Every structure is written in structure tokens, then in C-alpha cells.
Amino acid sequence: MNKNDNLSEWYHNILEKTDIVDSRYPIKGMPVYRGWGLFMIRKMQQILEEMLEDTNHESVLFPVLIPEDILGKETKHIAGFEGQVFWVTHAGENKLERRLSLRPTSETPIYEMFKLWIRSHNDLPLKVNQSCAVYRYETKHTRPLIRGREFLWNEGHSAHVDEKDARRNIEEIKRIYKKLINDYLCIPFIISTRPEWDRFPGAVDTFAFDTILPDGKVLQIATVHNLGQNFSRVFDIKFEDKKGEHKFVYQTSYGPSFGRLLAALISIHGDDIGLILPPRIAPIQVIIIPILFKESEGEEIINYARMVERKLKRDGIRVRLDNSDERPGAKFFFWEMKGVPLRLEIGPKDLNENKITVVRRDTKRREQIELNNFDINSYFEKITKNLRTTAEDKFRKQFLTADNLDELKTHTGKGIIRTGWCNDRKCAERIEEYANILSVNKKQRRCIICGSDGTEILIAKTY
Amino acid sequence: MNKNDNLSEWYHNILEKTDIVDSRYPIKGMPVYRGWGLFMIRKMQQILEEMLEDTNHESVLFPVLIPEDILGKETKHIAGFEGQVFWVTHAGENKLERRLSLRPTSETPIYEMFKLWIRSHNDLPLKVNQSCAVYRYETKHTRPLIRGREFLWNEGHSAHVDEKDARRNIEEIKRIYKKLINDYLCIPFIISTRPEWDRFPGAVDTFAFDTILPDGKVLQIATVHNLGQNFSRVFDIKFEDKKGEHKFVYQTSYGPSFGRLLAALISIHGDDIGLILPPRIAPIQVIIIPILFKESEGEEIINYARMVERKLKRDGIRVRLDNSDERPGAKFFFWEMKGVPLRLEIGPKDLNENKITVVRRDTKRREQIELNNFDINSYFEKITKNLRTTAEDKFRKQFLTADNLDELKTHTGKGIIRTGWCNDRKCAERIEEYANILSVNKKQRRCIICGSDGTEILIAKTY
Numbered sequence: 001m002n003k004n005d006n007l008s009e010w011y012h013n014i015l016e017k018t019d020i021v022d023s024r025y026p027i028k029g030m031p032v033y034r035g036w037g038l039f040m041i042r043k044m045q046q047i048l049e050e051m052l053e054d055t056n057h058e059s060v061l062f063p064v065l066i067p068e069d070i071l072g073k074e075t076k077h078i079a080g081f082e083g084q085v086f087w088v089t090h091a092g093e094n095k096l097e098r099r100l101s102l103r104p105t106s107e108t109p110i111y112e113m114f115k116l117w118i119r120s121h122n123d124l125p126l127k128v129n130q131s132c133a134v135y136r137y138e139t140k141h142t143r144p145l146i147r148g149r150e151f152l153w154n155e156g157h158s159a160h161v162d163e164k165d166a167r168r169n170i171e172e173i174k175r176i177y178k179k180l181i182n183d184y185l186c187i188p189f190i191i192s193t194r195p196e197w198d199r200f201p202g203a204v205d206t207f208a209f210d211t212i213l214p215d216g217k218v219l220q221i222a223t224v225h226n227l228g229q230n231f232s233r234v235f236d237i238k239f240e241d242k243k244g245e246h247k248f249v250y251q252t253s254y255g256p257s258f259g260r261l262l263a264a265l266i267s268i269h270g271d272d273i274g275l276i277l278p279p280r281i282a283p284i285q286v287i288i289i290p291i292l293f294k295e296s297e298g299e300e301i302i303n304y305a306r307m308v309e310r311k312l313k314r315d316g317i318r319v320r321l322d323n324s325d326e327r328p329g330a331k332f333f334f335w336e337m338k339g340v341p342l343r344l345e346i347g348p349k350d351l352n353e354n355k356i357t358v359v360r361r362d363t364k365r366r367e368q369i370e371l372n373n374f375d376i377n378s379y380f381e382k383i384t385k386n387l388r389t390t391a392e393d394k395f396r397k398q399f400l401t402a403d404n405l406d407e408l409k410t411h412t413g414k415g416i417i418r419t420g421w422c423n424d425r426k427c428a429e430r431i432e433e434y435a436n437i438l439s440v441n442k443k444q445r446r447c448i449i450c451g452s453d454g455t456e457i458l459i460a461k462t463y
Numbered sequence: 464m465n466k467n468d469n470l471s472e473w474y475h476n477i478l479e480k481t482d483i484v485d486s487r488y489p490i491k492g493m494p495v496y497r498g499w500g501l502f503m504i505r506k507m508q509q510i511l512e513e514m515l516e517d518t519n520h521e522s523v524l525f526p527v528l529i530p531e532d533i534l535g536k537e538t539k540h541i542a543g544f545e546g547q548v549f550w551v552t553h554a555g556e557n558k559l560e561r562r563l564s565l566r567p568t569s570e571t572p573i574y575e576m577f578k579l580w581i582r583s584h585n586d587l588p589l590k591v592n593q594s595c596a597v598y599r600y601e602t603k604h605t606r607p608l609i610r611g612r613e614f615l616w617n618e619g620h621s622a623h624v625d626e627k628d629a630r631r632n633i634e635e636i637k638r639i640y641k642k643l644i645n646d647y648l649c650i651p652f653i654i655s656t657r658p659e660w661d662r663f664p665g666a667v668d669t670f671a672f673d674t675i676l677p678d679g680k681v682l683q684i685a686t687v688h689n690l691g692q693n694f695s696r697v698f699d700i701k702f703e704d705k706k707g708e709h710k711f712v713y714q715t716s717y718g719p720s721f722g723r724l725l726a727a728l729i730s731i732h733g734d735d736i737g738l739i740l741p742p743r744i745a746p747i748q749v750i751i752i753p754i755l756f757k758e759s760e761g762e763e764i765i766n767y768a769r770m771v772e773r774k775l776k777r778d779g780i781r782v783r784l785d786n787s788d789e790r791p792g793a794k795f796f797f798w799e800m801k802g803v804p805l806r807l808e809i810g811p812k813d814l815n816e817n818k819i820t821v822v823r824r825d826t827k828r829r830e831q832i833e834l835n836n837f838d839i840n841s842y843f844e845k846i847t848k849n850l851r852t853t854a855e856d857k858f859r860k861q862f863l864t865a866d867n868l869d870e871l872k873t874h875t876g877k878g879i880i881r882t883g884w885c886n887d888r889k890c891a892e893r894i895e896e897y898a899n900i901l902s903v904n905k906k907q908r909r910c911i912i913c914g915s916d917g918t919e920i921l922i923a924k925t926y
Binding site for chain 1: 490496501525526528546549550554562572596
């Protein structure tokens, strides 16, 4: 499996072989999440939810169905989504009186309830989040975890007394997402302000987190929106302030896509052998493989391996002893493909010297060390740091500057290109069009990411 | 809130006041799960999934949508569900070529993939489980957590080489469910074989877990099905055995309803004050309330309370210090209503003597003890045991025997009634009808639960 020659083939192959998703389910854009992939998605979810709960977010779960009249309340919002909505029209033998949509996102149902939950300034800020699937009828080419018709995410929603507090929340969320994406998943990214014509439908401002995959194309992995009072005015979400006046709340909403984060993690860290997983997210962090030369040594080595396994388990490590009948070489191959961060080999020499042989998945470095000196957390830290810096080095090289159209031509498709701009949509479209003309495949989507000062713009091909 | 006079009113009141669910969401039978309730559902899910993973179940997640042709493959199965299915017919502006159902249960989509995943006897047994929402268009009266149109459960599915292994799995699942329901949730139940006319659509045998709510009505909380080869024959799920022959697998499926388990837990353990939660499932296990008489003592007491909080947190206890401006009495009232198992009061006397005052939610008993002698796990065990035995005592009293029709008349509506039977559907219907005629409200559903030997039958009104 050569990753650099054909990322797409490598990616599909690895998803199937390592039990991430099975794309053969008979609905386009709706794969089955399998054990190895689902574990990592739920681990991300758990890490994120803990940080959200620490910042006073309530974890809730809203129904998957939204009545048509509620979904349609905010004009710009529904205009942005209506082409993508799945509609439930019948139940049993009955035609429903009003159509019900599968949620494409949950601003509208959640704010319908915010109206009931918010009475006074004492109820604010109100912050909720839910981890769930959302549904969008994508007509574009679908790609597992990256662009599907059912995808898993966490969405947060907040209401505040004023714009200042809403903006403070946006900064807090950016900090939380940065921690998840960078500290835990080792994925480099940039945060940028989306141009006015590319905002979330109904938002005043949209901030996006983008990373770059090894093929030079950009993947948007999370967004944070400042909704101003756009939704509170149509959903009539008011609070009584300290003076007894009734005012509309200010709102924000935000969400990372767990599928896209997983896709980025797989594509950025993986190699020709298979997955390379950051330790904090890996379903199995340590695989122990006994190396038996003679039958007679078997029992002693297995007992030693079991003792090591128990010791690690006590420390809360996700460890497994592979005691199957396969040859060690086959086991090495399998668990390397699955991306397990550390392999412990335990053979007669290790047993006799009270040592273990430790092999890192990322560097493939092998060392024999005293069992008593084995500091697993220091290994995990080193692996995490190495994955992060390797990915950041690559990311920096994919971050290019074009001072003229020729350079734009050279750089197109190799990452994010920074170039001059006159702070105007037409100008952006010309740049976009120029880059597009230069692309090998005209069907590839482009992407405009605006700098904050209006004098420069970032452009890239995108998933 | 008087629980015994009007269970239904008490129940709805408590769901709203303690943030379990909000039923005001504008679709019938689809409430919003709020923080306090969602935590407990996810805790049950976590406990269950860990036991399932320990018995080699893979955790998967299938799409919520099932194409009509796949849902309809097993004739009896679709006949049992088609009146209850929500149908997606449109997406964006398009009418879909084939209708897609919201899963009412997932035998059909999962077995469509089992066909691809199973090749040889080495792939068996195959056991998967998913925690998800399922959708049924209930035309009956809905009731939050008990009967809804969207409900949360875990469903397990297995495939085996022979019937013996399938039956062995059924026994293992019964053991796992028993552990969740009895050990963790302290809910008493009986397991019975459902009569032939009340089996899961497509099953060879259905085993049901039923509990009794304080109003004498029965609530089915989990089921386990022996599917035989009914599904493997229509979904063409074959394996190659050791002799190279191709055979259809034997299958089982099973699921508890998290909503119903939560409803039972709330209704069975609660009292007029509010919830009483088993420690292992409670979102907050210990609430610490500082008692300040004089302003001057404030800081010292708060520091002492914080020290106790930190100590408990280090031990993995879900603890909160309520340091708000409310009076202690108001705090007691609030956290008792929420069902927190233990309250620690910390006042000047506690501080001076290095003690704490411990108040149990279940018995309301208060004792002052040395902080160094405070063994929290022993408290949790005592509370758990007390909740379990109290519930079991009540349950036994609701388990009645009728030796004649007069006794049947007297007992109807007071629990599960055991009575004679001639092992025949007509006979069961006569008993059922008789009990029904005697019921105050003719609309209440009845329930037949068969004994295993065909000479006796269990009958009850049911939710």
C-alpha cells in the first residue's frame, strides 16, 4: 500500500482492512462504523465532552426529527440547507400532516427549547452540547468519514446576555478545539475567518479550522459561528435583565466533525504499512507478543507476558496480549497495520534478564530495557510529540506564498496558498477561477479562506 | 408530590423538575434528553458495553436508514413492524427512488452485512452490539421514557455455528442483563418465555425481562430472542464448516431499553421528595454542603470542605461542593429531589473535631463521623443493598397467585398474577379477557407471560 502515490486508494484500503468503516452498506454516503474506528470517534467525543462539561456545558440529546415549520423559521438558515434535507413524510400507513426533517444541524430545534428554558439573566449563559449524527443529502462525490450523508459530530449551542460574552465563549471554544485537535490528535491546523459569502447560513461570523491532507487538499474539520441575534429574534429567545428589561440573547454555535478528524488523523499520520495512532486515542495502546523458540519455554514466557499485561492494566493502559497461534511475524504485521503505538516483544532473553523489548510504531526503533525501568507514559509522550512535530513540519511545507500569478500556478494543489487580495468578493473569485483553471481536474472544489486584515487571502483545493 | 396517590403525576413532575427529559418538544413521543437523565442512560450504556466487550462483542454503529427492500426481506419480521415505520421519501427537491425507513430495530441492516462478514467457521461466533436510537410510530398513548417514538437502547446481534452455541449465548446475555438491572440499578424483575403469539417478529423464542412499577402495572425492560435460522436463510448468511460444507448460521438478538430502565429506576426507588438514585448510576454521588453560622468561620469551613472534595475526587467519586448563596435548607431540598445518594454537611463542629456529618438519601439517617474513618464505598454498598432489598420486598408483594376467578378479580391490577392454564392460546385469551373485563379502565393493555411448563400462566396489566 503506497500512500504517497495514491492517497485515495491507500485510504479506502486502510479503512476496510483495519475495521474503521465498511462502505458496502447499500446506501450511498452511509457506511457502517466498525469497532476500531468507532472506538476512536467515541474517545474523541469523551475528551471533548469532558472539556465542555468543565466549561459548564450541559450534555443533552435532541430528537433526530425537526418539524418543517421549525427548521424553516430563520430564512437564510433554511435557504442554506433546504437542498440537503431528508424528509420523513409517512409513518406506518399514514401520510404525516407536516413533514419532518432529519436534522442537518440543530440550531432550530434547540433554540425552540431555549425559548422555554431562558427567562432571566440568571439563566445565562446557557451552554449545551450534543454528540449525534446529522444528515445531509450530499449530491457531490461522497467519501467515507470525509463527505457522507450521515455524519457524527458534536454540536455546541450557547446563549449570552451580550455580544461580549458570546465572543468570550467563541475564544474558549477555539481553545478547547485546539486542545483536542492538536494535543490529543496531533493534527496541525489553521483557524481563519470565512469570507462573508462562505459563512454558516444565519451566522454573523464563521471561524473555520482547516488542516491539509498529504495530497495537498484542505479538509475543514471544525467551525465556530457567531450567530448574533439572528436566531434569537426569530425564535423569540428573550431574557429579563437586572433592570427588568426584556432583551434578545446573543448566540454562538460550534462543532467539530468526528469523522473528518478521524480521516485527518489516518491520512496525516499513517504510512505504507498502515495506521499510526496517537497513544491517547488508540483503541489498543500496547500489544504484547510472546516470542517462543522452544515449546519448553512457552509457559514461563506466557506467564511473564501476563504479568506485564496485568501491571499495565492496573496503570489504566489499554493493553492486549496476542496469544494466538499466528507466527510472530504475522502478528507484527497485523498490529503495525492497526497502528498500535507500542509493541512489547517478550522472548527467552527478556525473560531471563527481567527485561522487555519495546518497539515504537512511529520510529520503528527497538530497544531492550529493564522491566523495572519501563516508563510507559514517557514513551507515549515521545510518540505523541514526534507525531505532532512531524505533522507540523509537513504542514509548514504545504503552506505556500504566491507573489504573482505564475507562483499561484506552480503552487496550486500543493497546499494552502497565501496571496494578495483587494478585500472584495470579485477579486477573490478571479483568484479562485485562476487557480481552478490551473487545476488538473476541473471538478475539484476550491476553497477561499480569508485572512483577517483584508489584504491577503488564502486559497486551496478542498475536499 | 405524593407518589402513591398518583404515580403518573408524580412521574411527569419529577422528570421535569430534575432535568431528566423535557416533553415539550413539538413532536409527540419525542422528548429532549437533558443532562441529569442523559448521564444515567450513558452510564448504563457504558456498564453494559463493557460487559458485552468482555464477552467479545464488537461495538459498531449502523446507519439509521434502512432501504425498504432490505427491511422487508423476512416476511414475519416486516409484518410485525410495517405499521410502525417512519419513511423517508424525499431528499432536497428529489423524490427518492426507493423509500428509506428509520430503523425500528436493526436485524435486517446488520444481517445484510453479516452476509459479507461471515465466510468460515473461524468467523464464528460473530457478536456485535450498538447503542442507538430506534424509531417506532406508536399510535398508543405515549409516555416519556416508557413508550415513545424515538427510544434509546442497546441491541446485540450474534451468529453461531449451531443452535447449542446460540443458546449458550442467550444464557450469557441473560446473565449480563441480570447484572446490569439487578446489581447496578437495583431493579427486581422476572424472566419469562413469551407465548408463541407474543414473540418478536421473526423469532423462534422470545425471553422477556419484566418489572412491576408501584402502580401494579408491568414494564417490559429487555428482551432476548432466539432467531434460529429464520434470518440467515433469507439473508443468505452461510459459513463453511470444518468439513468444507456450507451451512446457514444460527442467530440471536437482544436489547434492553435504556429509557424503560431509567423509568423503572425512577418509579421504583423514588419517594415523595423526589429521586433516590443507586450510587453507581448517580450523576453526582456525593454533595457537600458547608454550614456557615458566622461570617468569620466561612473561609476555614470552605477550605475544609474543598479538602474533603479533593480527597473524594482522587478516589474517583463523582462529588460536588455546593458553594452557592442559597440557604442550607434550600440546598438540602434541591439535592434530595435530585436523588444524590449521600450528603455531607460540614459545619463549625465538624471542622473543629475533624469530622463530617453524613446523611443518607435512602434512609435519611444522619451521623457524625471522623473524617479519617469515612469509608465511602461501604456507604455506597449499604445504600445499594437497601435499595435492592426494599425493591425486592415490594416486588414479592406484587407477585400474586390466583387459584380461582374470584381471586383473579381481586388481584387484577395489583401486580403479576400467577394462575392455572391449559397450555393453549384460547385458554390464555379467556383468562386475559376475564382480567380485562374486571379492569377499571378497559383501555389498559394486558400482558401474558407464560410459565415454562405449560400448566401455569402469568398475567398482568402492562405499560
